[in-house]
Amino acid sequence: MAIVAQSSKTGRVSRATLAWIIALLFFFPIFWMVLTSFKTDADAVKPEFLIWFTPTLENYVNMTENYDYWRFATNSVITSVFATLFALAVGIPCAYAMAFNPSRSTKDVLMWMLSTKMLPAAAVLYPMTFLTKSLGLFDTHFIIIVVLMLINLPIVVWMLFTYFKEIPKEIIEAGQMDGVSTWGEIREILIPLAWGGIASTALLCFIFCWNEAYWTVRLTTTDAATLSKLIEGNRAPEGLFFGRLSAVSAAAVGPIVVLGWFCQKQLVQGLTFGAVK
C-alpha cells in the first residue's frame, strides 16, 4: 500500500514537472517576442542571449504613430466580430436542423462541409482574387467578413451540432407540442440550453478569424487590412527590424491572448467537443 502511494506521488511530481517544461517551451517564443519588442533594433539583433538591456517603448510609439496600428486593430475587430456573428446566424439554424431533424444524408453533408477545410487555400487563390477584384470587392470589409465567415462555417456547424446533439430530443418535441414555432424553439429553448456551447463556438470562431492571415493578407491593401497584414507589412523588407516586428506582433496577439485567458474554461470545453461535461 505504502509503495503504491509513494510511486503515485513520484508519478504526480514528474508529470507536473513535464507539464511545466512543455508549457514553458511553448510560452518561450511569446515571452521572447514581448521581450524583444522592448529592445532597440540594434539590441534585438545582437547575437548573444540578451536578457538584461535598457527597455524602450520606442517600437510601440513608432507603431502607433507611423504605422497606424489602431486602424488595423479596428479592422480586425470589425471583421472578426461580424464574421463570427454571421457564422452563428447561419450555423445555429443549420446545426439545429441537422441535430433534430436529421435526414439520410445529414452525415454526408457534415462530412462534405468538413472536407472543404481539406482544400488547400492556395488552390482557389487565383479565382478568389480575380472574382473579388472584378466584383469591385477587393480590400473591403465586406469580402473579408464573407471569407472569414465561410472558412470558419464548417467548424462552427460541427461544434454546434455536437452541442445540440446533447440536448434531449424530447425537450425540443415538448416545445413542438406546446405550440412553439421553429424560430421560437431556437430562441426560447435551444439557445438558452446550449448557451455554453454557443459561447465557446463563438469564441473559437473569433480567435480563428482574428488570427487568419492567408486571405486577409492577400485580399486587402489598406482599407480593410487587419493586424495580420500589419505584421506582414513589417516583415523587414527594409532590413532586420526585429524590435519593431516584435512590437507589432505582440500588439496583434495581445488582445486574443488576454481574451483566451479570461475564457479558458469555455475554450477547453469547446475544444473537447462536449466530451467533458
Add this chain to the structure above:
Amino acid sequence: MGRIQLENVTKSFGETQVIPPLNLTIEDGEFAVFVGPSGCGKSTLLRLIAGLEDTTSGNISIDGEDMTQVSPSKRGLAMVFQTYALYPHMTVRKNIAFPMRMAGLSDAEQEKRIMAAAESLNLVDYLDRKPAQLSGGQRQRVAIGRAIVRDPKAFLFDEPLSNLDAALRVGMRIEITEMHARMGTTMIYVTHDQVEAMTMADKIVVLQAGVIEQVGSPLDLYRNPRNLFVAGFIGSPKMNLIEGSEATKHNATTIGIRPEHIDVVPDSGTWSGKVGVAEHLGSDTFFHVHETGLTETLTVRAVGDVALKHGDTIHLSPRLEELHRFDAQGMRLS
C-alpha cells in the same frame, strides 16, 4: 371534445414497416391505454397521433378534422413524456406558463391557470424552483401541469410513470385516473405494464409488432382474450397455458386457466403435484406447482394464507367454466 380516429395508418422507417395498416377509434372522453411488450410500436403510434412522426400512409383525424399533415403544435393535443422533458432553464412556474405564453394568453389568465394547476398537483411551494431541484415525482407533476393548463382536446402519455419508484408509481396512477374522471378529457396512455393498463383504462389496445391484437375494456380482455398473446399478456400472474393431451381432452390445442381459477382442494383434485415455491402475501398465497403430469409448471392463487410449503403435495381443481380454449393458430375457440 377529442375523438381521435386512425384510418389505415401505416408507418415505415426506411424499408422496415413498424405499423402495418391500422384502424382505431378513440371516443371523446375515453381513457385508452396502448399496451404491449417493448418494441411493439405503441410509442410510435402515440407519436403518430401527436404529429411528432409523419405517417407513411393513412389518415389521422381529431373531431372529424383531418390532422394527418398538421404540425404537432396545431393539433391541440398535450403530451407528457417518459423523461418529463421539462425546460431545465425555466422555473416550474415558467415551465407551466410556457404553452400559454406561446398561445398568447393574458398574464392574468396565465397566473390563474398556473395556480389552479399547482394547487391540484401540490406544486404551490415549488413554483419558483428549477426542475433540477425537484424529485422525479414532482417533475412528472410539473409535466402534467404543463399539459393541463393548455386545456387540450386530448392528453397523450408516453410511459409517464416508468421512471418513478414503485410506491410513487401507484400514487401517480391513482392521481392520473382521478384527474381523468374529474376532467373527462380524452386520454391516451402508453405503457408496457399491464397492471397500469388494467387499472386505468376504459379501453385497452393490445399491440404486438405494430398489429392490434385486441381492443376492449379491461374485463373484456381478461374474460375473453381473443388469442394466446392477449391471454398471456393480460392478467397477473400470467394465465397458465397448457398444451398436449390435457388440452386435447377439451378439444383444443392449448387450454388456458388463470391462477385464480384453480382451487386448492383437500385431496384428489384434477391435478396433483409438488409445491416448488410458495409465496405468502397474507391476503393471497401463490403456489408454483411441479410434477402435475403436465409439461408446464402451474401457477395457482389461493385466497388467504394456505399453510403449504416447498415439497408438500398439493391437489388442484380448475373451474371448468373459466377454462379458455385455443386452436392451433392460437385463436380463441368459443
